[in-house]
Amino acid sequence: MQISEILKPEAIKIIGSSTSKKRLFHDIGELAEGVLGYKASEVVEALIERENLGPTGVGHGIALPHARLEGVDRVCGLFLRIEKPMDFESVDRQPVDLVFVLLAPASAGVEHLKALALVSRTMRDAATCAKLRANADPATLHAILTDSHATQAA
Numbered sequence: 460m461q462i463s464e465i466l467k468p469e470a471i472k473i474i475g476s477s478t479s480k481k482r483l484f485h486d487i488g489e490l491a492e493g494v495l496g497y498k499a500s501e502v503v504e505a506l507i508e509r510e511n512l513g514p515t516g517v518g519h520g521i522a523l524p525h526a527r528l529e530g531v532d533r534v535c536g537l538f539l540r541i542e543k544p545m546d547f548e549s550v551d552r553q554p555v556d557l558v559f560v561l562l563a564p565a566s567a568g569v570e571h572l573k574a575l576a577l578v579s580r581t582m583r584d585a586a587t588c589a590k591l592r593a594n595a596d597p598a599t600l601h602a603i604l605t606d607s608h609a610t611q612a613a
Contacts, residue, residue: 461605462605473600506560525575527566590603
């Protein structure tokens, strides 16, 4: 599996700021509806439900919100870069500016976990994150995220 299989170029958005995690999830829901055709309210509800189990802010300014949804036929990704970092209750208490969202079928098992591991590995790479933070063009961000040598899964 590669990030290019789960992240469409149009599923990348740069936002100036977000006032709360809930507002960010609404932005994500709108992007998911516009790009992937999923109902925004269902995406928001699923992300909030998952977030209530524990924050998905993994540290170093990165959050990996994810959820399983009815009606989703394969694992899909969305990426947002927030120009003004926001509190995400991250493990290291650092504000978040890079958000990689995964949406998976309700029945997804190993594919969801493989995708989460792939995204986690990619976002742990300091050089990749530095490039993501230094660029404001969605096409460039997509190219950075889908660079094959950085995103190969075992």
